Amino acid sequence: MNGLLNIFSYHRRVRNLVTGIVIARCPPQKGIMDAPFERGINKAAGNEGDPVKLAVERTNTFWNRLIFLYSTPSVKGASRIEKSFLESDQRYYFLPCPDCGHQQHLIWERIEYADKGTDRADPESGVYYICEKCDRPISENQKPKMLRAGEWKPTVQPLDKRHAGFHLNRLYSPWVSWVDIALDFEASRKDPQQHQVFVNATLGLPYEVVAGEQLEWQKLEARGRSANYKKGFVPNGALLLTAGVDVQGDRLECSIWG
Numbered sequence: 001m002n003g004l005l006n007i008f009s010y011h012r013r014v015r016n017l018v019t020g021i022v023i024a025r026c027p028p029q030k031g032i033m034d035a036p037f038e039r040g041i042n043k044a045a046g047n048e049g050d051p052v053k054l055a056v057e058r059t060n061t062f063w064n065r066l067i068f069l070y071s072t073p074s075v076k077g078a079s080r081i082e083k084s085f086l087e088s089d090q091r092y093y094f095l096p097c098p099d100c101g102h103q104q105h106l107i108w109e110r111i112e113y114a115d116k117g118t119d120r121a122d123p124e125s126g127v128y129y130i131c132e133k134c135d136r137p138i139s140e141n142q143k144p145k146m147l148r149a150g151e152w153k154p155t156v157q158p159l160d161k162r163h164a165g166f167h168l169n170r171l172y173s174p175w176v177s178w179v180d181i182a183l184d185f186e187a188s189r190k191d192p193q194q195h196q197v198f199v200n201a202t203l204g205l206p207y208e209v210v211a212g213e214q215l216e217w218q219k220l221e222a223r224g225r226s227a228n229y230k231k232g233f234v235p236n237g238a239l240l241l242t243a244g245v246d247v248q249g250d251r252l253e254c255s256i257w258g
C-alpha cells in the first residue's frame with residue numbers, strides 16, 4: 001500500500017460473470033479533490049511499472065474482459081484519462097433543442113447570463129443555454145425533457161473499435177442548477193487553483209495553464225531569480241541558516257535557506 005494511493009483487485013464469480021474491480025484512490029489535497037487521483041497514480045508507479053497497465057494486464061486471462069477507466073481529468077497534456085478518451089470513439093450525450101430539434105451536447109461556452117465573466121455578472125437574473133443551430137435560449141426547466149430524449153453518440157473513429165469513451169459534465173446534472181454552476185464559475189474564475197477545480201470537476205475537462213498564469217511557487221521562484229542574490233553567498237539580512245537533505249535513489253540533494 002502507498003500512502004497516496006490504494007490499489008487492490010477484487011474478483012468474484014457470480015453465475016457466469018467474473019467481475020474484476022481495480023480501485024485507485026488517494027486523499028484530497030489542498031482543496032483540489034480530483035487532480036491527485038492522476039498524480040497519485042503516477043507517484044505510485046515506482047519501479048513496478050505503470051499501475052494502469054499492470055491492472056489491465058491482470059485481465060489478460062479473461063476472454064470476455066471489460067475494462068473501465070474513469071476519472072475527472074487534471075492538467076491538459078498530462079492527464080491519463082484525457083489521453084485514453086482521445087484514443088476512444090469520444091461519445092457525448094446529445095440532447096434535442098426544444099425549438100428546432102437539433103441534437104447537441106452541452107458545453108459551457110453556450111451558457112449565457114447577464115455580464116458573464118465580468119465583475120457585474122448576474123447569474124441569478126437568469127441562465128440560459130443557447131442552441132448552437134437556432135440560437136434560441138433554452139431554459140433549465142426544459143432540461144428533464146431533453147435528458148429523456150437524449151442519446152449517446154460517438155464523434156470520431158477510434159484506433160481500436162472496441163474502445164468506447166463517454167464524456168459528461170455537470171451541465172447535464174438534474175441535481176445541480178445552471179445558476180449554481182454559473183455562480184461557481186464567477187467565484188472561481190480569478191483564482192487559477194479554484195478555476196482548475198471548476199474546469200476539472202464541473203466541466204470534466206483537463207485544465208490548460210495559459211501563458212502568464214502562474215502558481216504561487218512560480219511567483220516565488222521568479223521573485224528569487226529577479227533579486228540580486230549571488231549563489232553561494234549569504235545575503236545581508238539573513239539571521240539564520242537552515243539546511244535540508246532529500247534522499248534520492250542515487251544521490252543526496254541538499255538545500256540551504258536563509
Ligand SMILES: [Zn+2]
Binds near residue numbers: 101132
Ligand atoms: Zn435550436
